[in-house]
Amino acid sequence: MRAALLASPATPLVMTDIECADPGPGQVRVRVTHCGLCHSDLTLIDAPEGLAPIILGHEAAGIVDAVGTGVSTLAPGDHVMLSPFGPCGVCYWCVRGETVHCAAAMSMFTGTLPDGSVPFSLEGRPVYRGLGVAGFGELTVVAASAAVKIDPDIPLEVAAVIGCATQTGVGAVLNTAKVEEGATVLVMGLGGVGMSVVQGARLAGACRIFASDPVADRRNAAIAFGATDLLDPSTTDVVAHVLEVTGGVGVDYAFDAAGAGPLVEAGLAATRTGGTTVMVGAPALEHTVTINPAVLYLTQGKKLLGCLYGDCNSQREVPRLLALWQTGRLDLEPMITARRPIDEINAGLDDLRASVGIRTVFNLGV
Numbered sequence: 001m002r003a004a005l006l007a008s009p010a011t012p013l014v015m016t017d018i019e020c021a022d023p024g025p026g027q028v029r030v031r032v033t034h035c036g037l038c039h040s041d042l043t044l045i046d047a048p049e050g051l052a053p054i055i056l057g058h059e060a061a062g063i064v065d066a067v068g069t070g071v072s073t074l075a076p077g078d079h080v081m082l083s084p085f086g087p088c089g090v091c092y093w094c095v096r097g098e099t100v101h102c103a104a105a106m107s108m109f110t111g112t113l114p115d116g117s118v119p120f121s122l123e124g125r126p127v128y129r130g131l132g133v134a135g136f137g138e139l140t141v142v143a144a145s146a147a148v149k150i151d152p153d154i155p156l157e158v159a160a161v162i163g164c165a166t167q168t169g170v171g172a173v174l175n176t177a178k179v180e181e182g183a184t185v186l187v188m189g190l191g192g193v194g195m196s197v198v199q200g201a202r203l204a205g206a207c208r209i210f211a212s213d214p215v216a217d218r219r220n221a222a223i224a225f226g227a228t229d230l231l232d233p234s235t236t237d238v239v240a241h242v243l244e245v246t247g248g249v250g251v252d253y254a255f256d257a258a259g260a261g262p263l264v265e266a267g268l269a270a271t272r273t274g275g276t277t278v279m280v281g282a283p284a285l286e287h288t289v290t291i292n293p294a295v296l297y298l299t300q301g302k303k304l305l306g307c308l309y310g311d312c313n314s315q316r317e318v319p320r321l322l323a324l325w326q327t328g329r330l331d332l333e334p335m336i337t338a339r340r341p342i343d344e345i346n347a348g349l350d351d352l353r354a355s356v357g358i359r360t361v362f363n364l365g366v
């Protein structure tokens with residue numbers, strides 16, 4: 001099968017013929033039709049000491065091609081959304097309902113399947129399986145629990161975008177922060193993830209949604225997703241503005257959806273006493289966050305929450321997000337601002353580096 005391969009760290013991706021194994025027990029092989037581009041892919045592509053050779057792409061959907069032994073929930077021809085997290089169902093975290101922390105799913109960070117193997121090879125050498133999906137290739141192998149069956153009427157590009165951006169952003173609001181009606185919210189960073197946080201805040205019934213991004217096109221696009229106040233952090237002191245507009249109180253919830261240590265600190269400064277900051281973005285490993293302990297207790301009692309994949313169990317989350325989309329309460333098509341054949345992956349990466357559009361979805365053909 002053809003895949004956009006990162007042959008060595010920090011180099012352009014190259015379309016390459018790769019061998020893809022049959023699915024093992026409990027696994028399915030999927031013909032990927034669409035895969036969105038998330039900033040986490042870019043971070044791994046640009047990492048000087050990242051895993052390679054690797055097939056990245058973790059926001060994907062497609063059609064089941066073959067099922068391994070013991071798989072009874074899926075059959076060839078089923079349309080599926082692929083989750084980076086295929087929960088085992090029996091580990092310490094799964095039994096507590098925290099499937100994003102499933103011990104087996106952590107193999108997404110080692111570029112392998114949970115048993116340490118990889119389904120891909122190039123001239124006999126193993127190729128890593130990026131972020132649990134490897135959606136930049138025409139075929140992939142995932143645990144059956146990571147493939148969420150969807151109605152064949154649902155456009156697969158829409159299902160793809162739910163794969164990471166929507167689950168992460170909407171989940172950060174509904175599952176991680178549990179924003180309530182009438183709340184005030186600040187969203188910093190308006191890419192696919194941040195726009196989904198804005199949409200999640202709208203779904204939750206937030207009364208005021210401050211949206212901050214240095215890119216004017218993204219700020220303006222945020223209005224249609226529910227933002228009420230637009231802020232340009234390159235010309236406005238976002239924290240001071242939010243405090244002033246809220247009468248010195250601060251917002252109930254702040255979200256870093258850009259991935260920067262200083263934005264986590266800004267969130268803590270912009271939230272009210274007792275308010276909540278959620279770190280949705282993925283700051284570089286060398287970033288640090290400085291917190292005066294008094295901010296978390298004494299008279300302030302603020303809360304800082306981490307957030308992996310919006311705390312979503314995809315088998316539960318995808319049907320409800322699709323239902324919200326079908327009833328017009330979640331806008332998914334406008335998130336897709338570019339559609340490209342997978343051969344144009346490097347041009348799509350350049351667009352993301354320049355914050356052009358919101359989400360690019362690559363078409364891998366059927």
Ligand SMILES: NC(=O)c1ccc[n+]([C@@H]2O[C@H](COP(=O)([O-])OP(=O)(O)OC[C@H]3O[C@@H](n4cnc5c(N)ncnc54)[C@H](O)[C@@H]3O)[C@@H](O)[C@H]2O)c1
Pocket residue numbers: 037038039040043164165168188189190191192193194212213214215218233257258259260263279280281282283307308309310352355358
């Ligand atoms: N927690 C998770 O599980 C999870 C999942 C997916 C993505 N992520 C992370 O979320 C972040 C966003 O992903 P994305 O795909 O939407 O990225 P993106 O690059 O499309 O969007 C990031 C946006 O942040 C803006 N930004 C930069 N500096 C800013 C500042 N000081 N204030 C406000 N905005 C600023 C950029 O202009 C850009 O529009 C990335 O760090 C990504 O790795 C985390």
Ligand SMILES: [Zn+2]
Pocket residue numbers: 038039040041058059164165
């Ligand atoms: Zn992602």
Ligand SMILES: [Zn+2]
Pocket residue numbers: 087088089090091092093094095101102103104105
């Ligand atoms: Zn588990």
